[in-house]
Amino acid sequence: YAELVGRGATPVTPPTTFTGADAEVVTAEVAGFGDVLHRLVQRRGDRRDFLPGAFESAEPAGGADGLLAEIDHLAICVPPGQLDATVAHYERVFGFAQIFTEHIEVAGQAMNSTVVQSPSGRVTLVLLEPDRSHRPGQIDAFLTEHAGAGVQHLGLRTDDIVTAVGALRERGVRFAGTPGAYYDDLERRVGPVDAPLDRLRELSILVDRDHGGQLLQIFTESMHVRRTLFLELIERRGALTFGSGNIKALYEAKERELAAAGATPAVVAGTAQGVGA
Structure with missing residues:
Protein backbone atom coordinates (compact mmCIF):
# COMPACT_ATOMS: atom_id res chain seq x y z
CA TYR A 1 0.00 0.00 0.00
CA ALA A 2 2.75 2.43 0.95
CA GLU A 3 4.72 1.64 -2.18
CA LEU A 4 1.73 2.09 -4.49
CA VAL A 5 0.83 5.42 -2.90
CA GLY A 6 4.46 6.45 -3.22
CA ARG A 7 4.30 5.70 -6.95
CA GLY A 8 1.27 7.93 -7.38
CA ALA A 9 -1.77 5.76 -6.56
CA THR A 10 -4.66 7.59 -4.91
CA PRO A 11 -5.12 6.19 -1.36
CA VAL A 12 -8.65 5.19 -0.38
CA THR A 13 -8.56 2.90 2.69
CA PRO A 14 -5.41 2.39 4.79
CA PRO A 15 -4.44 -1.12 5.97
CA THR A 16 -7.21 -2.68 8.08
CA THR A 17 -6.83 -5.99 9.95
CA PHE A 18 -9.52 -8.66 10.34
CA THR A 19 -8.68 -11.32 12.93
CA GLY A 20 -10.27 -14.69 13.71
CA ALA A 21 -9.38 -17.84 15.61
CA ASP A 22 -7.50 -19.41 12.69
CA ALA A 23 -6.79 -16.56 10.29
CA GLU A 24 -5.73 -12.94 9.95
CA VAL A 25 -6.46 -10.84 6.87
CA VAL A 26 -5.13 -7.35 6.20
CA THR A 27 -6.72 -5.24 3.43
CA ALA A 28 -6.05 -1.81 1.95
CA GLU A 29 -7.53 0.02 -1.03
CA VAL A 30 -6.29 2.39 -3.72
CA ALA A 31 -8.07 3.93 -6.70
CA GLY A 32 -7.96 2.16 -10.04
CA PHE A 33 -9.82 3.40 -13.15
CA GLY A 34 -13.12 5.30 -13.21
CA ASP A 35 -14.83 4.65 -9.88
CA VAL A 36 -13.28 1.17 -9.51
CA LEU A 37 -11.05 0.51 -6.48
CA HIS A 38 -8.29 -2.08 -6.08
CA ARG A 39 -8.11 -3.98 -2.81
CA LEU A 40 -4.81 -5.42 -1.63
CA VAL A 41 -5.17 -8.58 0.48
CA GLN A 42 -2.61 -10.17 2.79
CA ARG A 43 -3.62 -13.51 4.34
CA ARG A 44 -2.25 -15.60 7.19
CA GLY A 45 -3.70 -18.87 8.44
CA ASP A 46 -6.82 -20.64 7.12
CA ARG A 47 -7.46 -19.29 3.61
CA ARG A 48 -11.08 -20.43 3.70
CA ASP A 49 -11.84 -17.67 6.21
CA PHE A 50 -12.66 -14.82 3.82
CA LEU A 51 -12.76 -11.85 6.23
CA PRO A 52 -12.68 -13.18 9.80
CA GLY A 53 -14.87 -11.21 12.17
CA ALA A 54 -16.64 -9.45 9.29
CA PHE A 55 -18.09 -12.30 7.21
CA GLU A 56 -18.95 -15.83 8.22
CA SER A 57 -17.63 -18.19 5.57
CA ALA A 58 -19.92 -20.89 4.19
CA GLU A 59 -19.34 -23.86 1.92
CA PRO A 60 -20.46 -23.31 -1.71
CA ALA A 61 -23.89 -24.79 -2.39
CA GLY A 62 -22.51 -26.98 -5.17
CA GLY A 63 -19.45 -28.08 -3.24
CA ALA A 64 -15.87 -27.96 -4.50
CA ASP A 65 -16.51 -29.69 -7.84
CA GLY A 66 -13.46 -28.32 -9.68
CA LEU A 67 -15.41 -26.91 -12.64
CA LEU A 68 -13.54 -23.59 -12.46
CA ALA A 69 -9.79 -23.29 -11.87
CA GLU A 70 -9.02 -19.58 -11.42
CA ILE A 71 -9.69 -16.05 -12.66
CA ASP A 72 -8.10 -15.79 -16.11
CA HIS A 73 -8.57 -12.06 -16.76
CA LEU A 74 -10.74 -8.99 -16.34
CA ALA A 75 -11.97 -7.10 -19.41
CA ILE A 76 -12.23 -3.36 -18.78
CA CYS A 77 -13.83 -0.71 -20.98
CA VAL A 78 -12.45 2.83 -20.87
CA PRO A 79 -13.70 5.95 -22.70
CA PRO A 80 -12.10 6.88 -26.03
CA GLY A 81 -8.76 8.60 -25.62
CA GLN A 82 -8.06 7.08 -22.19
CA LEU A 83 -6.48 3.74 -23.14
CA ASP A 84 -2.87 4.90 -23.33
CA ALA A 85 -3.08 6.83 -20.04
CA THR A 86 -4.68 3.85 -18.28
CA VAL A 87 -1.98 1.48 -19.57
CA ALA A 88 0.74 3.91 -18.46
CA HIS A 89 -0.84 4.14 -14.99
CA TYR A 90 -0.71 0.36 -14.48
CA GLU A 91 2.85 0.24 -15.75
CA ARG A 92 4.07 3.09 -13.52
CA VAL A 93 2.09 2.43 -10.33
CA PHE A 94 1.50 -1.34 -10.30
CA GLY A 95 4.53 -2.49 -12.28
CA PHE A 96 2.40 -4.24 -14.90
CA ALA A 97 3.77 -4.91 -18.39
CA GLN A 98 2.08 -4.83 -21.80
CA ILE A 99 1.85 -8.34 -23.23
CA PHE A 100 -0.50 -7.84 -26.19
CA THR A 101 -2.06 -5.04 -28.22
CA GLU A 102 -4.32 -4.95 -31.28
CA HIS A 103 -6.83 -2.93 -33.28
CA ILE A 104 -10.04 -4.81 -34.07
CA GLU A 105 -12.40 -3.85 -36.91
CA VAL A 106 -15.61 -5.59 -37.93
CA ALA A 107 -18.86 -4.48 -39.54
CA GLY A 108 -17.98 -0.79 -39.44
CA GLN A 109 -17.15 -0.91 -35.72
CA ALA A 110 -13.66 -0.78 -34.22
CA MET A 111 -11.85 -0.84 -30.90
CA ALA A 141 -22.98 0.89 -25.40
CA PHE A 142 -21.25 -0.33 -22.24
CA LEU A 143 -19.77 3.11 -21.49
CA THR A 144 -23.19 4.71 -21.92
CA GLU A 145 -25.12 2.21 -19.78
CA HIS A 146 -22.37 1.96 -17.14
CA ALA A 147 -21.88 5.74 -17.09
CA GLY A 148 -18.13 5.48 -17.59
CA ALA A 149 -15.22 3.07 -17.31
CA GLY A 150 -15.81 -0.30 -15.67
CA VAL A 151 -15.41 -4.07 -15.78
CA GLN A 152 -17.23 -5.51 -18.78
CA HIS A 153 -16.64 -9.17 -17.98
CA LEU A 154 -14.74 -11.54 -15.76
CA GLY A 155 -12.95 -14.44 -17.48
CA LEU A 156 -12.93 -17.72 -15.52
CA ARG A 157 -10.51 -20.42 -16.60
CA THR A 158 -11.61 -24.04 -16.70
CA ASP A 159 -9.65 -27.18 -17.57
CA ASP A 160 -12.68 -28.80 -19.27
CA ILE A 161 -15.06 -26.29 -20.79
CA VAL A 162 -17.43 -28.88 -22.29
CA THR A 163 -18.05 -30.46 -18.89
CA ALA A 164 -18.22 -27.09 -17.13
CA VAL A 165 -20.74 -25.56 -19.54
CA GLY A 166 -22.91 -28.68 -19.47
CA ALA A 167 -22.97 -28.71 -15.67
CA LEU A 168 -23.59 -24.97 -15.33
CA ARG A 169 -26.44 -25.09 -17.86
CA GLU A 170 -28.10 -27.74 -15.72
CA ARG A 171 -27.80 -25.37 -12.74
CA GLY A 172 -29.60 -22.63 -14.62
CA VAL A 173 -26.73 -20.53 -16.02
CA ARG A 174 -27.76 -18.92 -19.32
CA PHE A 175 -25.08 -18.63 -21.98
CA ALA A 176 -25.05 -16.52 -25.15
CA GLY A 177 -26.05 -18.45 -28.26
CA THR A 178 -23.90 -18.91 -31.37
CA PRO A 179 -25.12 -18.97 -35.00
CA GLY A 180 -25.10 -22.49 -36.41
CA ALA A 181 -23.18 -21.25 -39.46
CA TYR A 182 -20.22 -20.46 -37.19
CA TYR A 183 -19.43 -24.17 -36.96
CA ASP A 184 -19.68 -24.88 -40.68
CA ASP A 185 -16.10 -23.74 -41.35
CA LEU A 186 -14.71 -23.93 -37.81
CA GLU A 187 -11.99 -26.50 -38.45
CA ARG A 188 -10.97 -24.79 -41.68
CA ARG A 189 -10.43 -21.61 -39.69
CA VAL A 190 -8.71 -22.98 -36.54
CA GLY A 191 -7.59 -26.50 -37.51
CA PRO A 192 -8.67 -29.82 -35.95
CA VAL A 193 -10.32 -29.41 -32.53
CA ASP A 194 -9.92 -32.09 -29.88
CA ALA A 195 -13.60 -31.99 -28.93
CA PRO A 196 -16.77 -33.31 -30.62
CA LEU A 197 -17.92 -30.64 -33.07
CA ASP A 198 -21.58 -31.52 -32.53
CA ARG A 199 -21.13 -31.02 -28.77
CA LEU A 200 -19.47 -27.63 -29.30
CA ARG A 201 -22.37 -26.64 -31.56
CA GLU A 202 -24.93 -27.89 -29.05
CA LEU A 203 -23.36 -25.88 -26.21
CA SER A 204 -22.47 -22.79 -28.36
CA ILE A 205 -18.79 -23.00 -27.38
CA LEU A 206 -16.44 -20.86 -29.49
CA VAL A 207 -12.96 -21.86 -30.66
CA ASP A 208 -10.08 -19.59 -31.68
CA ARG A 209 -6.36 -20.02 -32.35
CA ASP A 210 -3.24 -17.93 -31.89
CA HIS A 211 0.50 -18.63 -32.25
CA GLY A 212 0.48 -20.65 -29.00
CA GLY A 213 -2.47 -22.94 -29.65
CA GLN A 214 -6.24 -23.02 -29.35
CA LEU A 215 -8.66 -21.59 -26.84
CA LEU A 216 -12.28 -22.49 -26.23
CA GLN A 217 -14.60 -19.86 -24.77
CA ILE A 218 -18.22 -18.95 -24.09
CA PHE A 219 -19.97 -15.96 -22.54
CA THR A 220 -22.90 -15.89 -20.16
CA GLU A 221 -25.88 -13.64 -20.61
CA SER A 222 -25.64 -10.57 -18.41
CA MET A 223 -27.45 -10.79 -15.08
CA HIS A 224 -26.95 -7.08 -14.36
CA VAL A 225 -29.98 -4.81 -14.53
CA ARG A 226 -28.14 -2.55 -17.02
CA ARG A 227 -26.70 -5.51 -18.98
CA THR A 228 -23.19 -4.23 -18.32
CA LEU A 229 -21.50 -7.21 -16.66
CA PHE A 230 -21.21 -10.83 -17.75
CA LEU A 231 -18.90 -13.81 -17.27
CA GLU A 232 -16.68 -15.76 -19.64
CA LEU A 233 -15.56 -19.38 -19.37
CA ILE A 234 -12.25 -20.04 -21.12
CA GLU A 235 -10.17 -23.18 -21.62
CA ARG A 236 -6.64 -22.56 -22.83
CA ARG A 237 -4.95 -25.20 -24.96
CA GLY A 238 -1.71 -23.31 -25.39
CA ALA A 239 -3.33 -20.04 -26.53
CA LEU A 240 -2.12 -16.89 -24.80
CA THR A 241 -4.53 -14.32 -26.27
CA PHE A 242 -8.26 -13.74 -25.81
CA GLY A 243 -10.24 -14.91 -28.83
CA SER A 244 -10.47 -11.70 -30.83
CA GLY A 245 -10.68 -13.77 -34.02
CA ASN A 246 -14.08 -14.95 -32.85
CA ILE A 247 -15.51 -11.43 -33.17
CA LYS A 248 -15.07 -11.47 -36.95
CA ALA A 249 -16.01 -15.15 -37.24
CA LEU A 250 -19.27 -14.62 -35.33
CA TYR A 251 -20.23 -11.65 -37.49
CA GLU A 252 -19.52 -13.49 -40.72
CA ALA A 253 -21.43 -16.56 -39.51
CA LYS A 254 -24.47 -14.46 -38.65
CA GLU A 255 -24.24 -12.77 -42.02
CA ARG A 256 -24.21 -16.14 -43.85
CA GLU A 257 -27.08 -17.44 -41.75
CA LEU A 258 -29.29 -14.44 -42.41
CA ALA A 259 -28.35 -14.29 -46.09
CA ALA A 260 -29.39 -17.93 -46.45
CA ALA A 261 -32.73 -17.01 -44.91
CA GLY A 262 -33.19 -14.20 -47.45
CA ALA A 263 -32.47 -11.23 -45.17
CA THR A 264 -31.46 -7.96 -46.78
CA PRO A 265 -27.94 -6.53 -46.19
CA ALA A 266 -29.38 -3.86 -43.89
CA VAL A 267 -31.01 -6.51 -41.73
CA VAL A 268 -27.81 -8.54 -41.71
CA ALA A 269 -25.74 -5.60 -40.48
CA GLY A 270 -28.27 -4.59 -37.86
CA THR A 271 -28.74 -8.06 -36.45
CA ALA A 272 -25.06 -8.92 -36.35
CA GLN A 273 -24.08 -5.79 -34.48
CA GLY A 274 -24.68 -7.54 -31.19
CA VAL A 275 -22.01 -10.17 -31.85
CA GLY A 276 -19.33 -7.77 -33.01
CA ALA A 277 -17.06 -5.39 -31.15
Whole structure:
Protein backbone atom coordinates (compact mmCIF):
# COMPACT_ATOMS: atom_id res chain seq x y z
CA TYR A 1 0.00 0.00 0.00
CA ALA A 2 2.75 2.43 0.95
CA GLU A 3 4.72 1.64 -2.18
CA LEU A 4 1.73 2.09 -4.49
CA VAL A 5 0.83 5.42 -2.90
CA GLY A 6 4.46 6.45 -3.22
CA ARG A 7 4.30 5.70 -6.95
CA GLY A 8 1.27 7.93 -7.38
CA ALA A 9 -1.77 5.76 -6.56
CA THR A 10 -4.66 7.59 -4.91
CA PRO A 11 -5.12 6.19 -1.36
CA VAL A 12 -8.65 5.19 -0.38
CA THR A 13 -8.56 2.90 2.69
CA PRO A 14 -5.41 2.39 4.79
CA PRO A 15 -4.44 -1.12 5.97
CA THR A 16 -7.21 -2.68 8.08
CA THR A 17 -6.83 -5.99 9.95
CA PHE A 18 -9.52 -8.66 10.34
CA THR A 19 -8.68 -11.32 12.93
CA GLY A 20 -10.27 -14.69 13.71
CA ALA A 21 -9.38 -17.84 15.61
CA ASP A 22 -7.50 -19.41 12.69
CA ALA A 23 -6.79 -16.56 10.29
CA GLU A 24 -5.73 -12.94 9.95
CA VAL A 25 -6.46 -10.84 6.87
CA VAL A 26 -5.13 -7.35 6.20
CA THR A 27 -6.72 -5.24 3.43
CA ALA A 28 -6.05 -1.81 1.95
CA GLU A 29 -7.53 0.02 -1.03
CA VAL A 30 -6.29 2.39 -3.72
CA ALA A 31 -8.07 3.93 -6.70
CA GLY A 32 -7.96 2.16 -10.04
CA PHE A 33 -9.82 3.40 -13.15
CA GLY A 34 -13.12 5.30 -13.21
CA ASP A 35 -14.83 4.65 -9.88
CA VAL A 36 -13.28 1.17 -9.51
CA LEU A 37 -11.05 0.51 -6.48
CA HIS A 38 -8.29 -2.08 -6.08
CA ARG A 39 -8.11 -3.98 -2.81
CA LEU A 40 -4.81 -5.42 -1.63
CA VAL A 41 -5.17 -8.58 0.48
CA GLN A 42 -2.61 -10.17 2.79
CA ARG A 43 -3.62 -13.51 4.34
CA ARG A 44 -2.25 -15.60 7.19
CA GLY A 45 -3.70 -18.87 8.44
CA ASP A 46 -6.82 -20.64 7.12
CA ARG A 47 -7.46 -19.29 3.61
CA ARG A 48 -11.08 -20.43 3.70
CA ASP A 49 -11.84 -17.67 6.21
CA PHE A 50 -12.66 -14.82 3.82
CA LEU A 51 -12.76 -11.85 6.23
CA PRO A 52 -12.68 -13.18 9.80
CA GLY A 53 -14.87 -11.21 12.17
CA ALA A 54 -16.64 -9.45 9.29
CA PHE A 55 -18.09 -12.30 7.21
CA GLU A 56 -18.95 -15.83 8.22
CA SER A 57 -17.63 -18.19 5.57
CA ALA A 58 -19.92 -20.89 4.19
CA GLU A 59 -19.34 -23.86 1.92
CA PRO A 60 -20.46 -23.31 -1.71
CA ALA A 61 -23.89 -24.79 -2.39
CA GLY A 62 -22.51 -26.98 -5.17
CA GLY A 63 -19.45 -28.08 -3.24
CA ALA A 64 -15.87 -27.96 -4.50
CA ASP A 65 -16.51 -29.69 -7.84
CA GLY A 66 -13.46 -28.32 -9.68
CA LEU A 67 -15.41 -26.91 -12.64
CA LEU A 68 -13.54 -23.59 -12.46
CA ALA A 69 -9.79 -23.29 -11.87
CA GLU A 70 -9.02 -19.58 -11.42
CA ILE A 71 -9.69 -16.05 -12.66
CA ASP A 72 -8.10 -15.79 -16.11
CA HIS A 73 -8.57 -12.06 -16.76
CA LEU A 74 -10.74 -8.99 -16.34
CA ALA A 75 -11.97 -7.10 -19.41
CA ILE A 76 -12.23 -3.36 -18.78
CA CYS A 77 -13.83 -0.71 -20.98
CA VAL A 78 -12.45 2.83 -20.87
CA PRO A 79 -13.70 5.95 -22.70
CA PRO A 80 -12.10 6.88 -26.03
CA GLY A 81 -8.76 8.60 -25.62
CA GLN A 82 -8.06 7.08 -22.19
CA LEU A 83 -6.48 3.74 -23.14
CA ASP A 84 -2.87 4.90 -23.33
CA ALA A 85 -3.08 6.83 -20.04
CA THR A 86 -4.68 3.85 -18.28
CA VAL A 87 -1.98 1.48 -19.57
CA ALA A 88 0.74 3.91 -18.46
CA HIS A 89 -0.84 4.14 -14.99
CA TYR A 90 -0.71 0.36 -14.48
CA GLU A 91 2.85 0.24 -15.75
CA ARG A 92 4.07 3.09 -13.52
CA VAL A 93 2.09 2.43 -10.33
CA PHE A 94 1.50 -1.34 -10.30
CA GLY A 95 4.53 -2.49 -12.28
CA PHE A 96 2.40 -4.24 -14.90
CA ALA A 97 3.77 -4.91 -18.39
CA GLN A 98 2.08 -4.83 -21.80
CA ILE A 99 1.85 -8.34 -23.23
CA PHE A 100 -0.50 -7.84 -26.19
CA THR A 101 -2.06 -5.04 -28.22
CA GLU A 102 -4.32 -4.95 -31.28
CA HIS A 103 -6.83 -2.93 -33.28
CA ILE A 104 -10.04 -4.81 -34.07
CA GLU A 105 -12.40 -3.85 -36.91
CA VAL A 106 -15.61 -5.59 -37.93
CA ALA A 107 -18.86 -4.48 -39.54
CA GLY A 108 -17.98 -0.79 -39.44
CA GLN A 109 -17.15 -0.91 -35.72
CA ALA A 110 -13.66 -0.78 -34.22
CA MET A 111 -11.85 -0.84 -30.90
CA ASN A 112 -8.34 -0.73 -29.53
CA SER A 113 -7.18 -3.31 -27.01
CA THR A 114 -4.09 -3.53 -24.81
CA VAL A 115 -3.45 -6.33 -22.32
CA VAL A 116 -1.39 -5.63 -19.19
CA GLN A 117 -0.21 -8.25 -16.71
CA SER A 118 1.35 -8.26 -13.25
CA PRO A 119 4.97 -9.42 -12.84
CA SER A 120 3.72 -12.71 -11.33
CA GLY A 121 1.45 -13.35 -14.32
CA ARG A 122 -1.47 -13.95 -11.95
CA VAL A 123 -3.34 -10.70 -12.69
CA THR A 124 -4.29 -9.88 -16.29
CA LEU A 125 -6.33 -6.87 -17.44
CA VAL A 126 -7.70 -6.60 -20.98
CA LEU A 127 -8.24 -2.88 -21.56
CA LEU A 128 -10.68 -1.90 -24.34
CA GLU A 129 -11.30 1.50 -25.90
CA PRO A 130 -13.80 2.30 -28.69
CA ASP A 131 -12.48 3.80 -31.92
CA ARG A 132 -14.80 6.76 -32.49
CA SER A 133 -13.69 7.10 -36.11
CA HIS A 134 -16.02 4.12 -36.73
CA ARG A 135 -19.68 3.66 -35.92
CA PRO A 136 -20.67 2.98 -32.29
CA GLY A 137 -20.52 -0.62 -31.08
CA GLN A 138 -20.64 -2.76 -27.97
CA ILE A 139 -17.93 -0.83 -26.06
CA ASP A 140 -19.75 2.46 -26.65
CA ALA A 141 -22.98 0.89 -25.40
CA PHE A 142 -21.25 -0.33 -22.24
CA LEU A 143 -19.77 3.11 -21.49
CA THR A 144 -23.19 4.71 -21.92
CA GLU A 145 -25.12 2.21 -19.78
CA HIS A 146 -22.37 1.96 -17.14
CA ALA A 147 -21.88 5.74 -17.09
CA GLY A 148 -18.13 5.48 -17.59
CA ALA A 149 -15.22 3.07 -17.31
CA GLY A 150 -15.81 -0.30 -15.67
CA VAL A 151 -15.41 -4.07 -15.78
CA GLN A 152 -17.23 -5.51 -18.78
CA HIS A 153 -16.64 -9.17 -17.98
CA LEU A 154 -14.74 -11.54 -15.76
CA GLY A 155 -12.95 -14.44 -17.48
CA LEU A 156 -12.93 -17.72 -15.52
CA ARG A 157 -10.51 -20.42 -16.60
CA THR A 158 -11.61 -24.04 -16.70
CA ASP A 159 -9.65 -27.18 -17.57
CA ASP A 160 -12.68 -28.80 -19.27
CA ILE A 161 -15.06 -26.29 -20.79
CA VAL A 162 -17.43 -28.88 -22.29
CA THR A 163 -18.05 -30.46 -18.89
CA ALA A 164 -18.22 -27.09 -17.13
CA VAL A 165 -20.74 -25.56 -19.54
CA GLY A 166 -22.91 -28.68 -19.47
CA ALA A 167 -22.97 -28.71 -15.67
CA LEU A 168 -23.59 -24.97 -15.33
CA ARG A 169 -26.44 -25.09 -17.86
CA GLU A 170 -28.10 -27.74 -15.72
CA ARG A 171 -27.80 -25.37 -12.74
CA GLY A 172 -29.60 -22.63 -14.62
CA VAL A 173 -26.73 -20.53 -16.02
CA ARG A 174 -27.76 -18.92 -19.32
CA PHE A 175 -25.08 -18.63 -21.98
CA ALA A 176 -25.05 -16.52 -25.15
CA GLY A 177 -26.05 -18.45 -28.26
CA THR A 178 -23.90 -18.91 -31.37
CA PRO A 179 -25.12 -18.97 -35.00
CA GLY A 180 -25.10 -22.49 -36.41
CA ALA A 181 -23.18 -21.25 -39.46
CA TYR A 182 -20.22 -20.46 -37.19
CA TYR A 183 -19.43 -24.17 -36.96
CA ASP A 184 -19.68 -24.88 -40.68
CA ASP A 185 -16.10 -23.74 -41.35
CA LEU A 186 -14.71 -23.93 -37.81
CA GLU A 187 -11.99 -26.50 -38.45
CA ARG A 188 -10.97 -24.79 -41.68
CA ARG A 189 -10.43 -21.61 -39.69
CA VAL A 190 -8.71 -22.98 -36.54
CA GLY A 191 -7.59 -26.50 -37.51
CA PRO A 192 -8.67 -29.82 -35.95
CA VAL A 193 -10.32 -29.41 -32.53
CA ASP A 194 -9.92 -32.09 -29.88
CA ALA A 195 -13.60 -31.99 -28.93
CA PRO A 196 -16.77 -33.31 -30.62
CA LEU A 197 -17.92 -30.64 -33.07
CA ASP A 198 -21.58 -31.52 -32.53
CA ARG A 199 -21.13 -31.02 -28.77
CA LEU A 200 -19.47 -27.63 -29.30
CA ARG A 201 -22.37 -26.64 -31.56
CA GLU A 202 -24.93 -27.89 -29.05
CA LEU A 203 -23.36 -25.88 -26.21
CA SER A 204 -22.47 -22.79 -28.36
CA ILE A 205 -18.79 -23.00 -27.38
CA LEU A 206 -16.44 -20.86 -29.49
CA VAL A 207 -12.96 -21.86 -30.66
CA ASP A 208 -10.08 -19.59 -31.68
CA ARG A 209 -6.36 -20.02 -32.35
CA ASP A 210 -3.24 -17.93 -31.89
CA HIS A 211 0.50 -18.63 -32.25
CA GLY A 212 0.48 -20.65 -29.00
CA GLY A 213 -2.47 -22.94 -29.65
CA GLN A 214 -6.24 -23.02 -29.35
CA LEU A 215 -8.66 -21.59 -26.84
CA LEU A 216 -12.28 -22.49 -26.23
CA GLN A 217 -14.60 -19.86 -24.77
CA ILE A 218 -18.22 -18.95 -24.09
CA PHE A 219 -19.97 -15.96 -22.54
CA THR A 220 -22.90 -15.89 -20.16
CA GLU A 221 -25.88 -13.64 -20.61
CA SER A 222 -25.64 -10.57 -18.41
CA MET A 223 -27.45 -10.79 -15.08
CA HIS A 224 -26.95 -7.08 -14.36
CA VAL A 225 -29.98 -4.81 -14.53
CA ARG A 226 -28.14 -2.55 -17.02
CA ARG A 227 -26.70 -5.51 -18.98
CA THR A 228 -23.19 -4.23 -18.32
CA LEU A 229 -21.50 -7.21 -16.66
CA PHE A 230 -21.21 -10.83 -17.75
CA LEU A 231 -18.90 -13.81 -17.27
CA GLU A 232 -16.68 -15.76 -19.64
CA LEU A 233 -15.56 -19.38 -19.37
CA ILE A 234 -12.25 -20.04 -21.12
CA GLU A 235 -10.17 -23.18 -21.62
CA ARG A 236 -6.64 -22.56 -22.83
CA ARG A 237 -4.95 -25.20 -24.96
CA GLY A 238 -1.71 -23.31 -25.39
CA ALA A 239 -3.33 -20.04 -26.53
CA LEU A 240 -2.12 -16.89 -24.80
CA THR A 241 -4.53 -14.32 -26.27
CA PHE A 242 -8.26 -13.74 -25.81
CA GLY A 243 -10.24 -14.91 -28.83
CA SER A 244 -10.47 -11.70 -30.83
CA GLY A 245 -10.68 -13.77 -34.02
CA ASN A 246 -14.08 -14.95 -32.85
CA ILE A 247 -15.51 -11.43 -33.17
CA LYS A 248 -15.07 -11.47 -36.95
CA ALA A 249 -16.01 -15.15 -37.24
CA LEU A 250 -19.27 -14.62 -35.33
CA TYR A 251 -20.23 -11.65 -37.49
CA GLU A 252 -19.52 -13.49 -40.72
CA ALA A 253 -21.43 -16.56 -39.51
CA LYS A 254 -24.47 -14.46 -38.65
CA GLU A 255 -24.24 -12.77 -42.02
CA ARG A 256 -24.21 -16.14 -43.85
CA GLU A 257 -27.08 -17.44 -41.75
CA LEU A 258 -29.29 -14.44 -42.41
CA ALA A 259 -28.35 -14.29 -46.09
CA ALA A 260 -29.39 -17.93 -46.45
CA ALA A 261 -32.73 -17.01 -44.91
CA GLY A 262 -33.19 -14.20 -47.45
CA ALA A 263 -32.47 -11.23 -45.17
CA THR A 264 -31.46 -7.96 -46.78
CA PRO A 265 -27.94 -6.53 -46.19
CA ALA A 266 -29.38 -3.86 -43.89
CA VAL A 267 -31.01 -6.51 -41.73
CA VAL A 268 -27.81 -8.54 -41.71
CA ALA A 269 -25.74 -5.60 -40.48
CA GLY A 270 -28.27 -4.59 -37.86
CA THR A 271 -28.74 -8.06 -36.45
CA ALA A 272 -25.06 -8.92 -36.35
CA GLN A 273 -24.08 -5.79 -34.48
CA GLY A 274 -24.68 -7.54 -31.19
CA VAL A 275 -22.01 -10.17 -31.85
CA GLY A 276 -19.33 -7.77 -33.01
CA ALA A 277 -17.06 -5.39 -31.15
